[in-house]
Amino acid sequence: MTGKSLRFICPNGHLGFAPSKRESFExxxxxxxxxxxxxxxxxxxGPGPLGGDYSASPYEWQKHxxxxxxxxxxxxxxxxxxxxxxxxxxxxxxxxYVQTIKDLAKKHNLAPFKLxxxxxxxxxxxxxxxxxxxxxxxxxxxxxxxxLEELEQTDRIVAVAGIHPYIKALEMxxxxxxxxxxxxxxxxxxxxxxxxxxxxxSYYMGxxxxxxxxxxxxxxxxxxxxxxxxxxxxxxxxMSPYQRCTVASVAGHAMYExxxxxxxxxxxxxxxxxxxxxxxxxxxTCRITGPVFVPVKGKVKVKLEGSGKVGERFVGIAxxxxxxxxxxxxxxxxxxxxxxxxxxxxxGYELYYNVYGKNGVMGEMEPLKESSCHELCIVCQGVAPTxxxxxxxxxxxxxxxxxxxxxxxxGTAGTAAFSxxxxxxxxxxxxxxxxxxxxxxxxxxxxxxxxxxxxxxxx
Amino acid sequence: MKTIKLTxxxxxxxxxxxxxxKITFDIIFREKANYELVKNSGxxxxxxxxxxxxxxxxxxxxxxxxxxxxxxxxTIYRKEPSGSPGDADIFGSQQxxxxxxxxxxxxx
Numbered sequence: 001m002t003g004k005s006l007r008f009i010c011p012n013g014h015l016g017f018a019p020s021k022r023e024s025f026e027x028x029x030x031x032x033x034x035x036x037x038x039x040x041x042x043x044x045x046g047p048g049p050l051g052g053d054y055s056a057s058p059y060e061w062q063k064h065x066x067x068x069x070x071x072x073x074x075x076x077x078x079x080x081x082x083x084x085x086x087x088x089x090x091x092x093x094x095x096x097y098v099q100t101i102k103d104l105a106k107k108h109n110l111a112p113f114k115l116x117x118x119x120x121x122x123x124x125x126x127x128x129x130x131x132x133x134x135x136x137x138x139x140x141x142x143x144x145x146x147x148l149e150e151l152e153q154t155d156r157i158v159a160v161a162g163i164h165p166y167i168k169a170l171e172m173x174x175x176x177x178x179x180x181x182x183x184x185x186x187x188x189x190x191x192x193x194x195x196x197x198x199x200x201x202s203y204y205m206g207x208x209x210x211x212x213x214x215x216x217x218x219x220x221x222x223x224x225x226x227x228x229x230x231x232x233x234x235x236x237x238x239m240s241p242y243q244r245c246t247v248a249s250v251a252g253h254a255m256y257e258x259x260x261x262x263x264x265x266x267x268x269x270x271x272x273x274x275x276x277x278x279x280x281x282x283x284x285t286c287r288i289t290g291p292v293f294v295p296v297k298g299k300v301k302v303k304l305e306g307s308g309k310v311g312e313r314f315v316g317i318a319x320x321x322x323x324x325x326x327x328x329x330x331x332x333x334x335x336x337x338x339x340x341x342x343x344x345x346x347x348g349y350e351l352y353y354n355v356y357g358k359n360g361v362m363g364e365m366e367p368l369k370e371s372s373c374h375e376l377c378i379v380c381q382g383v384a385p386t387x388x389x390x391x392x393x394x395x396x397x398x399x400x401x402x403x404x405x406x407x408x409x410x411g412t413a414g415t416a417a418f419s420x421x422x423x424x425x426x427x428x429x430x431x432x433x434x435x436x437x438x439x440x441x442x443x444x445x446x447x448x449x450x451x452x453x454x455x456x457x458x459x
Numbered sequence: 460m461k462t463i464k465l466t467x468x469x470x471x472x473x474x475x476x477x478x479x480x481k482i483t484f485d486i487i488f489r490e491k492a493n494y495e496l497v498k499n500s501g502x503x504x505x506x507x508x509x510x511x512x513x514x515x516x517x518x519x520x521x522x523x524x525x526x527x528x529x530x531x532x533x534t535i536y537r538k539e540p541s542g543s544p545g546d547a548d549i550f551g552s553q554q555x556x557x558x559x560x561x562x563x564x565x566x567x
Contacts, residue, residue: 046542352545
């Protein structure tokens with residue numbers, strides 16, 4: 001081991017999604033952490049950004065956090081690691097972040113430094129060849145193994161990197177690393193494992209730090225936390241003046257966004273947190289011991305994410321106030337659906353209604369079956385191969401709510417209220433087509449690490 | 460027997476995506492006593508949760524009583540992946556409300 005401990009600062013659980021808070025970051029940066037790490041990815045934002053290859057957040061927010069981290073890390077001379085660039089971690093997002101780092105180096109007149117980056121994009125042919133050779137692309141979360149048909153419906157695929165490309169980049173002595181799609185744990189675990197700390201504690205530390213202040217209390221997002229790893233334990237400390245890392249907050253975070261609080265899977269193995277012990281080490285610090293890392297038996301499995309376009313999409317909004325119409329809203333929507341069917345047939349498009357005030361949020365899982373609301377808001381989505389068709393379907397599906405034929409309705413001059421008599425173009429509709437794993441001989445076969453020298457500053 | 464609503468016993472009741480195909484629910488207690496009360500009531504189990512949400516039991520992938528955090532956690536499979544057209548809750552963050560009103564029996 002190169003030293004007795006390493007310290008990592010994390011200012012944000014999803015760089016770019018909302019700006020990091022400066023105060024707690026600056027408090028943390030003053031303590032001169034060994035690494036500045038932040039993940040920028042998420043699948044929470046839905047399949048659109050990956051499928052359509054765009055970010056889910058404004059560029060200014062991404063730049064804000066990259067600037068905050070880069071200036072602090074370069075002034076101190078500590079490495080900075082960003083995972084899953086631009087939400088999706090696709091090539092275009094990695095390139096965007098690499099260019100942003102170059103621009104910021106120039107703006108701040110930074111001394112030359114080494115910048116490593118890698119892509120996570122997976123060509124469809126790579127998987128097609130594997131399937132044709134009889135290899136299994138195994139489904140996750142109850143999905144069946146990937147078929148050629150599902151692959152055909154996919155527009156873009158990324159592989160979720162583990163520690164491997166980050167360790168490679170650190171071996172190349174990178175000062176700044178911009179990663180393609182990655183496990184958010186890996187950006188913390190890689191430097192710790194490379195320095196010789198136990199895999200179990202290294203991965204656990206990543207798991208705890210990846211959402212920044214979500215492991216602290218009281219609740220408050222986008223505040224910095226610092227994790228420290230030794231050969232024996234992990235300690236995590238809240239930097240914000242109003243937050244603490246407690247046994248409850250850190251243990252509670254082990255559950256967050258995971259279907260099971262005991263097990264976490266990464267490329268190369270599984271972290272078993274069943275026997276984790278949590279103790280209050282200092283007022284703002286929780287100490288954790290006891291995680292176990294179980295390396296994968298056989299080939300390394302790398303997770304894949306894929307998104308495919310369903311169609312162009314328009315959205316319409318209608319309001320209903322008449323109590324008789326509200327009571328029979330299902331019949332009203334059946335009428336509107338039938339009008340779409342009359343024009344476009346049964347297939348070749350999709351039509352959806354979310355009925356707010358009834359079961360708009362929970363749909364079929366809503367236990368309250370009868371609406372007690374005096375008004376409803378109906379959001380109609382039409383999805384079709386072309387924009388023109390999607391617009392017409394959505395217009396029909398929305399406007400026909402106005403013309404619904406109910407036997408005893410009093411208001412025969414229109415059964416819906418419109419705040420505007422038009423339908424709105426929305427982003428294209430996508431669907432998560434791939435949530436699978438691929439087995440690889442070498443975890444690096446999916447990731448190619450590049451190194452450049454950024455000299456635009458003082459040189 | 461007297462009952463108390465789950466919302467009055469728990470510190471946190473939340474739901475959120477666990478990946479693209481599942482929604483996970485966390486019920487977290489501040490006090491060990493409240494956690495034990497709810498856990499020992501046996502009312503939070505796969506069968507009752509499936510019935511509350513009107514789904515079949517095989518839609519639940521996990522059900523865990525997590526002692527270190529005084530928490531009960533369960534996870535359901537989505538019918539369609541998050542963010543598919545028509546999905547009204549792409550983060551899965553507003554699916555917990557039916558849990559708030561579960562009545563937990565308490566000794567007088």
